[in-house]
Amino acid sequence: MKKLIIALAATAAALGSVVSGAQAQEKTKVCFVYVGTKTDGGWTQAHDLGRQELQKALGDKIETPYLESVPEGPDAERAIERMARSGCALIFSTSFGFMDATVKVAQKFPNVKFEHATGYKAAPNLATYNSRFYEGRYILGQIAAKMSKKGEAGYIASFPIPEVVMGINAFELGAKSINPNFKLKVVWANTWFDPGKEADAAKALIDQGVDILTQHTDTTAPMQVAAERGIYAFGQASDMIAAGPKTQLTAIVDTWGAYYIKRTKALLDGTWKSEQIWDGLKDGILTMAPYTNMPDDVKAMAEETEAKIKSGELHPFTGPINKQDGTPWLKAGEKADDGTLLGMNFYVEGVDDKLPQ
Amino acid sequence: MIEAILLTIITAATPLVIAAMGELVTERAGVLNLGVEGMMIIGAVCAFAGSYLTGVPLFGVLAGILGGALFSLLFGFLTLTLVTNQVATGLALTLLGLGLSGQLGESFVGIPGVKLAPIVFPVLSEIPFVGPLLFRQDITFYLSIALVIGVNWFLFRSRTGLKLRAIGDNHGSAHALGISVIRTRYLAVMFGGACAGLAGAQLSLVYTPQWVENMSAGRGWIALALVVFASWRPWRVLAGGYIFGAVGILQLHAQAFGIGVPSQFLSMLPYAVTIVVLIIISHNRRTTLINTPACLGKPFVPDR
Numbered sequence: 001m002k003k004l005i006i007a008l009a010a011t012a013a014a015l016g017s018v019v020s021g022a023q024a025q026e027k028t029k030v031c032f033v034y035v036g037t038k039t040d041g042g043w044t045q046a047h048d049l050g051r052q053e054l055q056k057a058l059g060d061k062i063e064t065p066y067l068e069s070v071p072e073g074p075d076a077e078r079a080i081e082r083m084a085r086s087g088c089a090l091i092f093s094t095s096f097g098f099m100d101a102t103v104k105v106a107q108k109f110p111n112v113k114f115e116h117a118t119g120y121k122a123a124p125n126l127a128t129y130n131s132r133f134y135e136g137r138y139i140l141g142q143i144a145a146k147m148s149k150k151g152e153a154g155y156i157a158s159f160p161i162p163e164v165v166m167g168i169n170a171f172e173l174g175a176k177s178i179n180p181n182f183k184l185k186v187v188w189a190n191t192w193f194d195p196g197k198e199a200d201a202a203k204a205l206i207d208q209g210v211d212i213l214t215q216h217t218d219t220t221a222p223m224q225v226a227a228e229r230g231i232y233a234f235g236q237a238s239d240m241i242a243a244g245p246k247t248q249l250t251a252i253v254d255t256w257g258a259y260y261i262k263r264t265k266a267l268l269d270g271t272w273k274s275e276q277i278w279d280g281l282k283d284g285i286l287t288m289a290p291y292t293n294m295p296d297d298v299k300a301m302a303e304e305t306e307a308k309i310k311s312g313e314l315h316p317f318t319g320p321i322n323k324q325d326g327t328p329w330l331k332a333g334e335k336a337d338d339g340t341l342l343g344m345n346f347y348v349e350g351v352d353d354k355l356p357q
Numbered sequence: 358m359i360e361a362i363l364l365t366i367i368t369a370a371t372p373l374v375i376a377a378m379g380e381l382v383t384e385r386a387g388v389l390n391l392g393v394e395g396m397m398i399i400g401a402v403c404a405f406a407g408s409y410l411t412g413v414p415l416f417g418v419l420a421g422i423l424g425g426a427l428f429s430l431l432f433g434f435l436t437l438t439l440v441t442n443q444v445a446t447g448l449a450l451t452l453l454g455l456g457l458s459g460q461l462g463e464s465f466v467g468i469p470g471v472k473l474a475p476i477v478f479p480v481l482s483e484i485p486f487v488g489p490l491l492f493r494q495d496i497t498f499y500l501s502i503a504l505v506i507g508v509n510w511f512l513f514r515s516r517t518g519l520k521l522r523a524i525g526d527n528h529g530s531a532h533a534l535g536i537s538v539i540r541t542r543y544l545a546v547m548f549g550g551a552c553a554g555l556a557g558a559q560l561s562l563v564y565t566p567q568w569v570e571n572m573s574a575g576r577g578w579i580a581l582a583l584v585v586f587a588s589w590r591p592w593r594v595l596a597g598g599y600i601f602g603a604v605g606i607l608q609l610h611a612q613a614f615g616i617g618v619p620s621q622f623l624s625m626l627p628y629a630v631t632i633v634v635l636i637i638i639s640h641n642r643r644t645t646l647i648n649t650p651a652c653l654g655k656p657f658v659p660d661r
Contacts, residue, residue: 039466193574196564352615353615
């Protein structure tokens with residue numbers, strides 16, 4: 001019922017700005033646009049938990065309407081514009097695919113502040129924020145190399161965008177730091193959210209012999225398949241331990257709450273600026289779920305790597321690293337710069353897949 | 358390996374076949390119900406609820422069937438009694454189903470489900486290769502095959518089936534002959550709803566035993582395409598369902614094998630195949646006319 005009321009409220013506000021204008025004086029609206037459902041158990045749920053924290057922390061000053069299941073593409077623009085019209089002062093659009101739509105709406109509404117997750121296009125009233133997921137994925141790779149008997153993991157990927165390619169590379173680099181011959185099989189599901197298809201991809205990878213699964217899609221279906229087949233897997237975006245109590249080794253958990261609170265406070269203070277934020281493990285925007293179902297030495301190794309990444313001692317993309325075809329990319333000791341990472345469109349050596357172009 | 362792939366294909370094809378068989382009967386009676394996706398997702402949430410609340414997955418299957426049938430009754434009432442536009446009402450049914458199921462299922466999110474246990478046939482299941490594929494499956498698979506055989510017999514070998522087809526082809530004449538058009542259509546719509554509900558139950562109890570909002574993810578639409586693809590013939594629905602399922606699964610395996618076909622192209626294949634088949638079918642106008650229910654989607658108001 002709550003969702004319905006919010007939807008109705010948003011529509012009503014869009015139709016008659018007189019009504020919402022009066023209310024906007026009292027509480028500032030900080031709005032969220034989601035690509036999935038807030039209970040997907042993964043990506044969107046993590047954003048919604050952040051929103052709930054924000055609501056709890058600043059609930060006396062703000063309200064936090066949201067729109068769920070907004071498809072990427074032309075519909076996104078309409079949805080974001082609807083939010084902007086309804087009197088939102090700050091809008092978080094929380095999917096890579098909303099990028100161009102957010103840019104367009106930001107141009108139309110110069111007085112509204114926008115923040116787009118994981119994108120790279122900014123404007124004076126459009127900030128971007130992202131999490132260094134690759135730091136967590138590097139740790140996953142190391143654990144996989146320790147735990148896999150076959151030396152081969154399966155990776156369920158969504159779309160061939162830099163963010164996902166970067167994650168695959170980080171995982172492979174982590175694994176290779178433990179086992180130089182580690183292989184990574186990649187399957188592109190071409191969806192963020194389709195439990196059936198994600199499960200099919202998981203089954204296909206397991207049938208082809210991998211004994212560890214990791215995913216960059218949004219539901220717990222692959223975890224469930226891994227549990228059924230008795231292999232290990234890693235959770236994505238949210239702690240997925242409920243779907244595989246004996247299966248999940250750890251999960252990279254998105255913890256957006258602190259960031260949402262910080263930016264909303266800046267908005268209320270009037271100190272909000274358009275920035276390109278890219279935080280990682282050390283900032284708490286990304287956390288690791290408890291390391292479980294693994295021997296103590298593996299756990300100790302994972303914790304050590306996590307500490308090194310946090311302290312800055314270790315950067316997952318440190319040379320020598322070759323590209324997939326064997327040509328050198330980074331010289332020994334050289335670190336990849338953020339620009340290259342954010343536009344990553346090639347695999348590193350060891351990934352057993354042809355990158356869709 | 359081949360066995361494992363075939364098992365996955367069966368799981369992927371079963372919900373498509375079941376939902377399409379229901380829609381086939383509905384459309385043969387002259388009613389176009391575009392709400393398959395909505396009825397399917399309602400079936401999925403009801404099935405999960407039934408299984409979770411009673412602890413017996415089989416009750417979940419029943420709940421799914423019942424949920425789908427009841428939900429389709431709403432469509433029946435609107436289009437048959439109030440004579441609303443079938444296309445618009447069907448689309449509305451899908452939207453309503455997606456929203457309503459999210460609401461109903463809010464408390465079930467994140468709860469690991471119980472997988473429907475397979476029914477093992479004693480001797481037959483021991484046959485190598487064939488046994489595990491055909492005789493160690495859950496009830497939804499057996500029902501999908503039974504549906505194809507049963508519907509085929511019903512439509513083309515039984516008197517009631519003949520009447521149903523007559524209604525779909527010319528409701529005016531059927532009415533003049535004293536056949537109850539509205540009653541038959543209500544039953545056909547509910548049969549379609551029950552099948553979509555059963556397909557939904559397969560999703561939340563077998564395919565991925567859990568409840569997630571929007572978990573049908575467009576399978577209802579594929580089922581609708583399948584009916585046209587099959588030119589309203591039950592056996593072709595079975596074949597088509599398995600072709601669609603196989604293309605989806607094989608493209609994933611091709612990727613894992615490292616075959617360098619762009620995955621976007623492979624994801625597109627089922628739909629491309631449908632379009633090609635539609636072109637082939639429509640090329641031969643005579644067969645099209647034989648199989649297409651002539652009154653499909655047309656409203657019927659008894660004049661007396």
